[in-house]
Amino acid sequence: MSKPLVVFDKVQKHFGDFVAVKELDFEIREGEFLAIMGPSGCGKTTTLRMLAGLEAPTFGEIRLNDRVMNDVAPHERDTPLVWQSLALFPFLTARENVEFGLKMRGVDKAERKERAFKWLDKMGILEFENRHISTLSGGQKQRVALARSLVMEPQILLLDEPLSALDAHLVIRMQAVLTDLQRELGITFVYVTHSQSEAFAMADRVIIMGKGEIGQIGTPKEIYRAPANQFVAEFVGRNNILAGKVKSVDGGTARITTPSGEFTVPTNEVNLVKDHNASFVISADLVHIATEEPDGGNKAYCKLISEEFVGSMVTLFLEDAQGHEFKVQMQERELSKFDLHSGDEIWLSWDTQSAHVLNES
Amino acid sequence: MKQSRTLNVILGLYVVLIFAFVFAPIIFSMIFSFNSQRFPTIPLGEFSTEWYAKVLADPDIWKAARNSLIVSCSTAVIATFLGFCTAYSDFRYNFRFKGPYLALILLPPTIPLIIMALAMLAWLSKIGMSGQLYSIIIAHSVLTAPFAMAVIRLRLNQMDPDLESAAWNLGGSEWQTMRHVIVPFCKPAIFSSLFLTAAVSFDEFAVSWFVSGLNSTLPVVVLEIVQGNIDPQVNAIGTFVFLTSMTLVVLAQLFFASRQIKGMHA
Numbered sequence: 254m255s256k257p258l259v260v261f262d263k264v265q266k267h268f269g270d271f272v273a274v275k276e277l278d279f280e281i282r283e284g285e286f287l288a289i290m291g292p293s294g295c296g297k298t299t300t301l302r303m304l305a306g307l308e309a310p311t312f313g314e315i316r317l318n319d320r321v322m323n324d325v326a327p328h329e330r331d332t333p334l335v336w337q338s339l340a341l342f343p344f345l346t347a348r349e350n351v352e353f354g355l356k357m358r359g360v361d362k363a364e365r366k367e368r369a370f371k372w373l374d375k376m377g378i379l380e381f382e383n384r385h386i387s388t389l390s391g392g393q394k395q396r397v398a399l400a401r402s403l404v405m406e407p408q409i410l411l412l413d414e415p416l417s418a419l420d421a422h423l424v425i426r427m428q429a430v431l432t433d434l435q436r437e438l439g440i441t442f443v444y445v446t447h448s449q450s451e452a453f454a455m456a457d458r459v460i461i462m463g464k465g466e467i468g469q470i471g472t473p474k475e476i477y478r479a480p481a482n483q484f485v486a487e488f489v490g491r492n493n494i495l496a497g498k499v500k501s502v503d504g505g506t507a508r509i510t511t512p513s514g515e516f517t518v519p520t521n522e523v524n525l526v527k528d529h530n531a532s533f534v535i536s537a538d539l540v541h542i543a544t545e546e547p548d549g550g551n552k553a554y555c556k557l558i559s560e561e562f563v564g565s566m567v568t569l570f571l572e573d574a575q576g577h578e579f580k581v582q583m584q585e586r587e588l589s590k591f592d593l594h595s596g597d598e599i600w601l602s603w604d605t606q607s608a609h610v611l612n613e614s
Numbered sequence: 615m616k617q618s619r620t621l622n623v624i625l626g627l628y629v630v631l632i633f634a635f636v637f638a639p640i641i642f643s644m645i646f647s648f649n650s651q652r653f654p655t656i657p658l659g660e661f662s663t664e665w666y667a668k669v670l671a672d673p674d675i676w677k678a679a680r681n682s683l684i685v686s687c688s689t690a691v692i693a694t695f696l697g698f699c700t701a702y703s704d705f706r707y708n709f710r711f712k713g714p715y716l717a718l719i720l721l722p723p724t725i726p727l728i729i730m731a732l733a734m735l736a737w738l739s740k741i742g743m744s745g746q747l748y749s750i751i752i753a754h755s756v757l758t759a760p761f762a763m764a765v766i767r768l769r770l771n772q773m774d775p776d777l778e779s780a781a782w783n784l785g786g787s788e789w790q791t792m793r794h795v796i797v798p799f800c801k802p803a804i805f806s807s808l809f810l811t812a813a814v815s816f817d818e819f820a821v822s823w824f825v826s827g828l829n830s831t832l833p834v835v836v837l838e839i840v841q842g843n844i845d846p847q848v849n850a851i852g853t854f855v856f857l858t859s860m861t862l863v864v865l866a867q868l869f870f871a872s873r874q875i876k877g878m879h880a
Contacts, residue, residue: 307779327782328790340780344798354784356794405784 258283258409258441259304264313266299266465273299275465277313281409281443286435288444288456292488296465297445301411304443305332317409328357333402334411337418339394341386341401347393348373348382351400358405372400376430392423396430403434409441416451428454449489453477461485478536479521479609486534486611491568493540493579494611496532499525506605509533512575516551518608525610532611537568537582539607542591543600552602555579557595569593571601640856647849654846665850675851678835681747682816685831689754690812696755697762697807702796704763705770706778720760730757731824738825745827753821758811765810765870769803806869813862817855 257280266274274296281287289297302308303315306327315322322330333354341350351369360368373379376396381389389397395415402410412431416424432455435442446452452459453473461468461476461484468488469481480486486494497511506517507525518533525531546552555571558578567588569581579601593599642654647666651659669675700719704712722730734753738744743752777799781791797804819833826834832855839845 305783307783326787327779328785328787332783334780334783336776336780338774338776340774340776342777342780342795342798344801353781353786353794357781357785357787357790401784 256283257281258318259443260314260316261300262314262316264300264303264310264315266296266303266308267311273465274303274310277467279460279467279470281441282458283408284439284441285457286432286442286444286455288446288452288459289462290446290449290452290459291462291468293447295462297447297462298413300462301334301413301443301445305334305411306330331405331407332409332411333405333407334413335398335402335415337414339398339415339418341394341397343386346383346385347378347389347397350386350397351404353401354405368404369400372404373397375403376400391419392427395419395423395427399430399434403438407440409443412442412444414446414448415444417446417448424451431455461488463488480534480611482611483532491537491580491582492534493537494532494534495577496530499527499529499531502527507531507610511577513553513573513577516608517605518610519606521610523610523612533608534611535603535608537580540579540581540601540603542569542581542583543602544591546600547602550602551605551608552600553579555599555601557593557597557599559595560593571599640852643849644853644856646846647853649846652846653844654849665846669847669850669854672847675832675835675847678830678832681750681826681829682831682833684747685750685754685822686812686816688751689758689815690808692751692755693758693811693815694762694766694804694807696759697764697811698766698800698804700759700763701767701770704767705773719763722757723760727818727820731821734821735824744825745829747826747829749825749827750822750829750831753825754815754818757818757821758814761814762807762811765807766800766803769800773799802869806866809862809866809869813859813866816862817859 259281261277261279264274264277265272277300289300291297299308303310304317304322306322306325306329310323317330317332342353345353348366348369351372352365355365355368370379370382373382376399378393378396378400381393381397386394386397398415416427419427428451431442431444435455444452444456453476456473458470459473459476460470463484468485469476471479471481476485477489480489480492483494486492495509495511495513495516497509500508500510500515502520502525505519507520509516509518509531516533523531546554553573555573558570558572561568561570562585565585567583567585569583569588571579571581573579581601591599645658646654648661648663649658650662650664700716704716709715725733731753734749734756735744738749738752743749777795778791781795782788786794817833819837822831823834823837830838832851836848836851836855839848839851
């Protein structure tokens with residue numbers, strides 16, 4: 254395991270009476286691609302701004318390479334940020350924008366030019382070097398913004414929802430550009446976003462934040478398959494959440510009674526106690542559908558409410574007799590075998606091992 | 615669409631009338647400045663440049679023109695500097711009593727000029743600074759700084775608030791950021807403000823008349839001539855003053871317009 258580059262040690266941020274960040278305790282490892290994801294207002298951008306020195310923590314310490322950064326002015330740090338608004342200087346050309354940081358640092362003209370050329374070339378926008386920012390397209394501006402930060406050759410690059418203004422097809426292309434860059438340069442990327450697809454597609458580790466707190470830190474797969482709590486399970490979406498009481502615990506599995514029926518779940522590391530409340534999730538893509546009642550196992554009889562197509566994937570929204578919502582995600586070609594219409598009733602089932610018990614908090 | 619055509623004709627006529635009302639006196643003054651007769655009557659006499667020749671030969675008028683030039687240039691620089699500082703402090707900082715602070719800064723143009731002029735004279739003579747060229751510069755700077763502030767503040771409104779933080783983030787200190795980001799961004803507004811305040815100062819009469827003492831500016835000299843007798847020299851000077859002010863205002867507008875167009879692209 255690589256050593257931590259950045260440490261957030263019990264960091265809090267208050268704006269007057271408003272607590273933007275409650276308590277952050279986490280590490281950023283050297284060379285990793287870390288995404289911080291959460292709904293708007295969860296404190297993710299504040300966290301990034303604290304790292305860049307644009308906000309000072311109210312309590313706690315932020316350390317970069319073991320140095321306490323709390324009182325270091327933003328211009329004395331080496332933490333370039335790629336802004337959501339890009340914040341390119343409109344009165345400068347593409348190359349002058351890229352050279353800006355070097356100029357501030359007192360790098361001489363010849364070297365500035367050389368390094369700017371190198372990065373403009375690397376980002377594939379050398380031909381636009383003398384163009385003014387207002388004449389560039391969204392994707393080209395994005396590349397100028399990246400070059401402007403990367404030309405500083407930092408240890409860590411901060412990105413604040415940099416792709417949110419781009420068209421969908423450009424987002425996919427820029428994701429590839431970003432991951433390739435990160436692997437090639439081996440520097441740490443801290444990427445703030447509200448988009449699950451962006452975070453999961455690019456990051457080595459993801460931090461899910463909600464209401465100024467960390468919901469979970471883990472690899473995209475851990476978070477997707479094994480959300481730590483209800484907030485994460487709901488935020489990550491496309492999960493079926495069932496809540497009930499523990500009926501019995503038997504070795505590695507437990508029986509949980511919910512209004513929608515009785516189900517078997519693996520206990521994992523969660524300490525389940527008989528008669529206590531418990532909830533569990535099943536990812537929507539791990540639920541099977543059938544027209545005939547399956548023999549045994551976990552099952553629910555549901556009515557189809559609606560369907561949602563996203564390319565080749567379909568999400569079915571269903572409801573059981575108690576009105577509990579279920580979601581099923583499957584390939585469109587699988588679904589077409591069933592010839593379903595809304596209002597049709599079908600059986601859902603899932604393997605015991607697909608369920609994941611949540612830690613109640 | 616016939617009705618709207620009639621309406622257009624009426625509106626067009628209305629605009630022509632307004633312009634005629636505003637510019638007719640100036641145009642007549644220009645015409646009479648080339649008239650050989652001493653009295654402004656019709657029919658006109660012959661075309662003549664004798665009044666211009668007389669004006670150019672008068673050392674008092676040269677001196678006044680020089681004074682006007684010094685005053686308007688100095689005023690433009692001082693007022694624009696003050697306006698920039700207040701606009702930036704309003705843009706960047708939040709502090710107690712910011713409301714009253716801004717109200718005080720924007721107050722001078724709302725005070726009747728004659729009151730302003732009297733107050734300036736009383737104050738400056740009290741502290742022994744009246745009757746000098748710099749007295750006019752001080753008074754004019756107070757008078758025109760709010761215009762400079764308004765023009766520059768508007769420009770700052772168009773700036774992406776992240777721009778300044780971005781410069782710090784890239785290693786620029788506060789002063790470097792001021793020099794390399796804020797000032798370049800405000801440049802069109804700064805030029806616009808320089809021309810505008812110079813124009814206002816150049817043809818301001820009341821305050822100059824009160825505080826100038828013996829160092830009269832062009833508008834003050836014009837009044838002194840007119841008080842004595844009827845002299846077509848005044849028309850010649852008026853034409854010159856008018857053209858100078860108009861040029862400055864048009865230049866200010868050009869910078870203002872180019873800024874708007876650029877703003878739209880950004």
